[in-house]
Structures are given as structure tokens and as C-alpha cells.
Amino acid sequence: MIFNVVITGIGGQGVITAAGLLRFAAITAGYRLTGADNRGGAQRLGHVSAVIRITDDDCEIRPLAPEIPKQNCDLLISLEASEGLRFADLINPGGTIVMNRRITIPTNIRRARLPYPTLAQCLIAYEALVSGGGRTSKVIELDADGMASDAFRKPILGNLIALGAGLSRSAPPGIVERLTSRLSEEERAAFDLGFSKQGTLT
Amino acid sequence: MPRPEASPTLSPFDPVPGRRLIVTGAGAAARGAFEAGIGLVTTYPGSPITETFEILASSENTARPICSLSLNEHVAFHKAMGFSLAGGRSLITMKHVGFNVAADPAHYIGYTGVKGGMVILVGTDPGAQCSTGEYDFRFYALHTHLPLVEPTSGQQILDCMRHAFEWSEADGVPYVIAVPAGACYGIEGVVTGMIEPKHAGTSFTESKTLTNVGRRAVENHRKLLERLEKIRREAEIRNLVQVFGNGREALIITSGIHLSRVREAANILGIAERLRIFCSTVTHPFPTDLLKTHVEACSRLIFVEDLGGFLETVISRYLLSLTRSPHVQGKDLFPAYGNLDLDMIMKGLANAFSVNIRKSCDESHTETAGITAVPDISKIPEIPEREGTFCPGCGYRGFFHILTEFLGPDDIMGGDIGCSSLPPHFSSWLTCMNSGTAIAAGVSLALAGRRQIVSMIGDSTLLHSGLQTLIEAAADDSDQVCFILYNHWTAMTGHQATPATPRTAEGVSRPHIDIKSLLTVLGVKRFDTIDPWRISGLRVLLKRVLHERGFRVVIVERECTLLSNRRRPASGWHRTYRLEPERCHECGMCYERLSCPAIVKNADGVLAIENGLCAHCGVCEQICPNGAIQEIQIRK
Ligand code: SF4
Ligand code: SF4
Numbered sequence: 001m002i003f004n005v006v007i008t009g010i011g012g013q014g015v016i017t018a019a020g021l022l023r024f025a026a027i028t029a030g031y032r033l034t035g036a037d038n039r040g041g042a043q044r045l046g047h048v049s050a051v052i053r054i055t056d057d058d059c060e061i062r063p064l065a066p067e068i069p070k071q072n073c074d075l076l077i078s079l080e081a082s083e084g085l086r087f088a089d090l091i092n093p094g095g096t097i098v099m100n101r102r103i104t105i106p107t108n109i110r111r112a113r114l115p116y117p118t119l120a121q122c123l124i125a126y127e128a129l130v131s132g133g134g135r136t137s138k139v140i141e142l143d144a145d146g147m148a149s150d151a152f153r154k155p156i157l158g159n160l161i162a163l164g165a166g167l168s169r170s171a172p173p174g175i176v177e178r179l180t181s182r183l184s185e186e187e188r189a190a191f192d193l194g195f196s197k198q199g200t201l202t
Numbered sequence: 203m204p205r206p207e208a209s210p211t212l213s214p215f216d217p218v219p220g221r222r223l224i225v226t227g228a229g230a231a232a233r234g235a236f237e238a239g240i241g242l243v244t245t246y247p248g249s250p251i252t253e254t255f256e257i258l259a260s261s262e263n264t265a266r267p268i269c270s271l272s273l274n275e276h277v278a279f280h281k282a283m284g285f286s287l288a289g290g291r292s293l294i295t296m297k298h299v300g301f302n303v304a305a306d307p308a309h310y311i312g313y314t315g316v317k318g319g320m321v322i323l324v325g326t327d328p329g330a331q332c333s334t335g336e337y338d339f340r341f342y343a344l345h346t347h348l349p350l351v352e353p354t355s356g357q358q359i360l361d362c363m364r365h366a367f368e369w370s371e372a373d374g375v376p377y378v379i380a381v382p383a384g385a386c387y388g389i390e391g392v393v394t395g396m397i398e399p400k401h402a403g404t405s406f407t408e409s410k411t412l413t414n415v416g417r418r419a420v421e422n423h424r425k426l427l428e429r430l431e432k433i434r435r436e437a438e439i440r441n442l443v444q445v446f447g448n449g450r451e452a453l454i455i456t457s458g459i460h461l462s463r464v465r466e467a468a469n470i471l472g473i474a475e476r477l478r479i480f481c482s483t484v485t486h487p488f489p490t491d492l493l494k495t496h497v498e499a500c501s502r503l504i505f506v507e508d509l510g511g512f513l514e515t516v517i518s519r520y521l522l523s524l525t526r527s528p529h530v531q532g533k534d535l536f537p538a539y540g541n542l543d544l545d546m547i548m549k550g551l552a553n554a555f556s557v558n559i560r561k562s563c564d565e566s567h568t569e570t571a572g573i574t575a576v577p578d579i580s581k582i583p584e585i586p587e588r589e590g591t592f593c594p595g596c597g598y599r600g601f602f603h604i605l606t607e608f609l610g611p612d613d614i615m616g617g618d619i620g621c622s623s624l625p626p627h628f629s630s631w632l633t634c635m636n637s638g639t640a641i642a643a644g645v646s647l648a649l650a651g652r653r654q655i656v657s658m659i660g661d662s663t664l665l666h667s668g669l670q671t672l673i674e675a676a677a678d679d680s681d682q683v684c685f686i687l688y689n690h691w692t693a694m695t696g697h698q699a700t701p702a703t704p705r706t707a708e709g710v711s712r713p714h715i716d717i718k719s720l721l722t723v724l725g726v727k728r729f730d731t732i733d734p735w736r737i738s739g740l741r742v743l744l745k746r747v748l749h750e751r752g753f754r755v756v757i758v759e760r761e762c763t764l765l766s767n768r769r770r771p772a773s774g775w776h777r778t779y780r781l782e783p784e785r786c787h788e789c790g791m792c793y794e795r796l797s798c799p800a801i802v803k804n805a806d807g808v809l810a811i812e813n814g815l816c817a818h819c820g821v822c823e824q825i826c827p828n829g830a831i832q833e834i835q836i837r838k
Contacts, residue, residue, distance in 0.1 A: 010588065012815075020224075023224050023389060023391075024210060024212070024224060027210040027222050027224055027391040028209070028210055032391070033224070033389065033390055033391050034388065034389075034390055034462070035388065035389055036384060036387045036388040036389060037226070037387050037389060038387065039387070040331065040332060040590065041588065041590050044590040044591060044592070044593055044624070045590070045591070045593075045799045045815075046588055046589065046590035046591075047588045052389075062465075062466075062469065063355075063461070063462040063465045063466060064462060064466055065462050065463040065466045065467070065543075065544040066384055066385075066388045066459065066462070066463075066544075067463070067543050067544040067545070068544075069466070069470055069544060069545075069548070070545065070548075082585050083585070083588070085582060085583065085585045086585050088579050088582040089579050091577075093577055104799075104802075105803070106586065106587075106588040106589060107589070107591045107625075107626075107797040107799060108586070108587070108588070108589040108591070108625055108626065109586060110793060110794050110797050111626060111794055111795070111797050113794065114586065116586070117583050117585065121583060125581075125582045125583060128577050128578075128581060128582065129577050129579070129582070130577075131577075155814075
């Protein structure tokens, strides 16, 4: 079993925190782990992403590269709606995508007065990626920041809401239990909110 | 579900061996050095390897090494060397371009040898994701004659780091460990080992070899080459060669982090049975003796490596000595530029083995039965690059906004490394540390009087390698305005202090070099200081200095906002700014030209200031031509 995850967004959205929780849970549950963080934009509202590859295989026998092979990403969580599209070629057509309803137009696009994809365009693109073979789409669209603001007055908890929503659809056995057991009460409530609601299923 | 084993940990200093430490590659290196009981670590910060030093320096453990943040890599190198000559274990960390700065001592340390174990940890950057420039660092091994280690995983980074100090002591030379950015930022659960007591140094022994001149230098050279031959033979004993598979169609030679990529690619492409993989962790001196039987068994050789093709170059020479030279492929399959990732390795190998890559990929997601149509990703909109930019409140945003108002299209701006070089990249060039003022000095010799020439130098760069440049520029009266961008920290790499940092991160004043006094001593006659948040003052000053001639210095001083903001009380009254939509003429001055990320456009196209992001610098208020932005007080 290999479970490949990408969590992405922009600096300040808690991408690395969410990735860290998932990694810790995976190791606690006895899985092996590879992947990498791209934290380059963390401080400067730039692109941030985390690749998390979880396996129960022996990595000595079946090692995993730090990158996900094309069409093999099982769960993509895009905390900024457009960022996840950078990983379009990695998406497993049977995978799950969580799209947070938020777009931040990069300053270079503003300066150059260029167009930028809208929320609606992003959603259409994500749906095209995971509706292979005419099965029901597996895009979870939600306003995680808004939900976190309403419920906890802390938009930053949007990362846990999105993570909960994503893992509700598919996760290797044991991971969700290990993950939630380490959360504070409030974080747990945020995770559960996403896990149970799953936003709007499109 | 797998059986949980030893409990995981997040602390690189966890005393318990056998735990799974979840850590980056750079962090695994820190753990390895800690386990080896190093007495000193020196560095000049540089991505992707900064974290190794940062982690070691963050330890409150009494076993923590002396952590020395040096002015530059050359100084750091000598310090680590001296510590080792006195019997202690020392580590120096730097990025590949930093090694250029330390290249002089690196070229004689093999000759003189070392005593206490010494490791040179170099973060390389194929793809130049965080550097000015990429090059195949490994070729340095050929002329420094230092042994080179390329760990294949996070676990091997830890293990090699721990053992390299012993190897260095046994062989009498420092070991170089090269870790590419992809591995520095890679994250795994690595197994911790025992922590050795600290090797803090014993004694200094006089030795003739340390005077590396004339005939002694030649004698040292001869002995070094002998030592390297011994190290070449030890690769087998030290268990540093991994061979996988016994196919006969091709022998793949690879190294470092590419090993896991090659193995996964071979599995996905279904060619694992057809080939064998040879991977030595020590790539210089390369254990060519161990290669022989494999080369003879296979009909061709494929080198999988990035950039210049170090292995292909070195091993091809050995192949010439064989009676039958196999067919060699390498740089014809994989580019000699950029970062080589899994996807490119898949493509190269698919090509070499005539496999249909698309079909292999489709079959690779076995858990998705029922998928009949693979989406056409050519219809997915291309997402333009999201460039990083100055943080909200960064002094450089207002500074460049106003400076570019004053400069014409023909004027020339020399750029330096660091935050001032962030997009939108205002400068005319950006090559390496201290490239701003130094290159401008040459340009001004050629064009003096015909062009307005300004240059940038960061405070950290000034102390790294800029002092000599400033002395010369002042002596020559170089015709340029040199802006010293003084934000108090080496901010780009995560706020390391410099000797000119006036306050600690907590805001306590500390002894520091006063830049103005320093300039006087260097012979600079004309200099001014300006706070870049004061737009009118900045305009007045620029108007004046840009009309003068000769060497002029302006210290642009404002502490990095990321740090000063951390000291703001979490609650209470805060100054912030509000954008009044009724007064806004949508001229674009703040949202587009200034482009502060805290100014956002909501769904109806109306501009607003996002309170959570605004760093209350007030620059937007000062540049708005319509008075639409106003200071307000809010309670948090
Ligand atoms: S500078 Fe002033 S008028 Fe121009 S867009 Fe900004 S707020 Fe509106
Ligand atoms: S919104 Fe205005 S005051 Fe706030 S950080 Fe940006 S430029 Fe400074």
C-alpha cells in the first residue's frame, strides 16, 4: 500500500503544520515515510507545499522517491484554490481533492495586470481531474477559512478543517486515530468539523 | 495495518537510540553530528543547508557543540580546521556557492591533513531553487582531493554524518558530504543512534606537514594521493556500496538521492528485472574495483545523475582500462542542467529501455479499479509562477518604489544577494554575494558620467565580503550611490545575527559594530542614513544624492518587519491602516505598483487592507495620491 498526499497553499496557511501532523500520525501508526517540503515561500506569502508519501512496504525492498509519480497522488489538499493545480499531472483519477474556497492573486500577476484563474475555473479543472470513467466526482469544496472563523474565530484552523475533510474520504488504517489523539481540544473540533461536514460535495 | 514500533520523536536531541525521528535531511545531518559528539560547528548561512546549524544552535543540551556563525565561509573553514588540528571534532556547513568562498583553504586541507574528525557539509542546489546558479559541486573533489560522500536517504545522511568523523580521524583528511536541496528538504522518519560524549579537543601537535610550501607541499601531495587509494579500497569494508538486481541488459550507475528515484522508476516501468543498479555512497575516490564484475556482466552502462555528469566523467576514464568497453549512456538521456527528478528519470529510462511510459503510469495506480478514462491535463489552466516578494511592511518595498521613481530606463542598478533581490527583481544584475557594489565599480569606470549608477549591498554581505569593495570604491571615488540595506539581520536565511545586529530577537540591545563608524574607518567620506518608512524624507534625500558625483553611501535602515512584528504585544491597541473605498480612484498605485500583499481586492473588485497581514508601515498611506488610506487604531 502506498498513500500519496500533497498539501499546498501559500505562506501562513498552515500547510507545513498540517503536513507535520499527518507525518507524525503515519510514523506512530508504524508506516514508512518519504516526501519533501517546499517551504520557500513560507515567510513571504509565496507557494508552499508538502509531499507526503506513506507506505507499509519495506523501503529497503521497495523504496519510494521523494516525489510522487504522475497520476499517483491519492489526496490533494489545496488551501489556496489555484495552488493545487500545479500538481495536476500528479493526480490519481480516482483520488480525492479538497479545494479551499480562497484565491490570492500573486503580486507579480497584479503588477503585470494579467488574468488569474478564478475559483470557478479551478473547480472545473479539479473536477475534470478526478471524474475519470464517469464516476462521481471526488472534489470536496469548502470555505475552510470562513468555517474556522465562524466556529473558532481563528481562520488559521482552516488547515485542520481541510485535512479532516480530505482524510474522511480515504486514509490508511490507523492514521486518523493517531492524528486526532495528539490535537488540542480546539484543533480536534476543527478537524472533526471538516471530517463530518466535508464541505459541499460537488 | 502495520505494527507500531519504537515511538516517534520530533526532537533531534532525543537521548534514546532506536526512535524514529521525523526530520528533514538537513535535520538528519544535525542529529548525526550530535551523535558523533562534535565540539564545534561553524557556518555562514545559506539555503538549502541552513537548518543543520540552526538545529544544533537551538539545543539547550549541555552536550551541544560550540556554534559559531562566521562572517563568511572562508573564516568558518579555517576555524573548523583549527579546532580539528587541536584534536576536536568539527563540522562546517555551507551551500555550494559558499564552498567557492572557502575554496582556498579547501585546496590545501587535504595536504596538511587534520587530526580530530572534520566534516564539510555542503548543500547543493541542482535547479537553483534557492541559489544564484547551479553547478556540479562534485567536480571539486577531483582537485581538492577530498573524499566525497553522497548519502542516498535521510537515514544515510544521519549515518554517514555520524561515521564520517571516525573515517576522517582514521584517514587524516576531512570528509565532504554533499546533500542536494531535494534531500535537505526531504522528510523521513530516521532511526536515532547512540550519542557519543563530546570531542572537544585534546592538544595541538607540531608537525612539518602543516607548513605546506615548496618541497613539503609536493611531498604532502604525494602522501594525499596514497591516502586516497587507501580510501578507495575501504568502500567495501565500510559497506558503502549498494547493488540491486542482477539483470544483464544494463548496469545503472547512480548516486545519492537519485537511488530511490531510479529504483521506483524501474519498478513502475517494469524493467527492474532487466537491469542492475550500482550505487556507491562514497563517489570520490570511486570504488572502481567493485564495479568490474558488473560492467562485464552487462551489455551497456547508464549513468543517472544531474548536472555535469561527474560519475560519467570519472568512471569513463576507468572503463578505458578494460579490455572490452561497454556502450555508455548518460548525458544523452538526462540533461546537464536543472534538477533531475523522478519524472525525468522515468522519461530517460523509458527511452533507454523502449518502454511506453504512459501505459506504465496508467497501470501504476492499481487501487483505483473502475477508472476507465484518464483525464486530459492539457485542458487544465496553466498556473503562473507565484513569485515571493517583500513581506508586508518590509522597508525595501517603499524604498524601491521611490528609488525607481527617480531612475530612468538607462540608469543602472547593481543587485546583491538577500531579501533586496526578491521579485520584482529591480536590479540590472544579480550574480553572487557582493555583486552589487563590486560590479558597479567596474561599470562606473567604463561609463562614469554617462549613466546614473546605483548599487545595493546588504548588511550581512557588507561584512561577508563587501568591506574590501567599499575600501577600494572609496579610495577610487567610484562614481556610484551605494545603498547599504541595513535590516539588522541575515533575514533571507531565517534571521541569523551579524556583528552589526543591534538588538537580539527579543529586543535586548547587544554589543555591535556601528556601521557609520565602520564607514568612516573604511575611508568613506559621504554617507547618509534614512528610514525607508519615511517616504518624504526618502524623496528629499534621493533627489540630493542622485545629483552628486563620486562615491556616495546611503544607509537604508529599518529592521526586518518579520522580526520587529514578533515583539508587538499580542493584545491591546494597535495602529493599522484602512482603505476608504469612497475615496479610492482605483489608480493602482498601492495594489499594483507598490503591490503590498496586505492590500487585497475582494470579490467585487473593491480594494481593502487585510488587518491580519498589515504590518502598519504606513507606506501605502504616504504614496496614495488620493488620500484614500488612513491610519486607524484597532483593539486586538
Ligand atoms: S493608491 Fe489610493 S487611490 Fe490608488 S488604488 Fe490605492 S487606495 Fe486607491
Ligand atoms: S497595507 Fe500599507 S501599512 Fe499595511 S503593510 Fe502594506 S503598505 Fe504597510
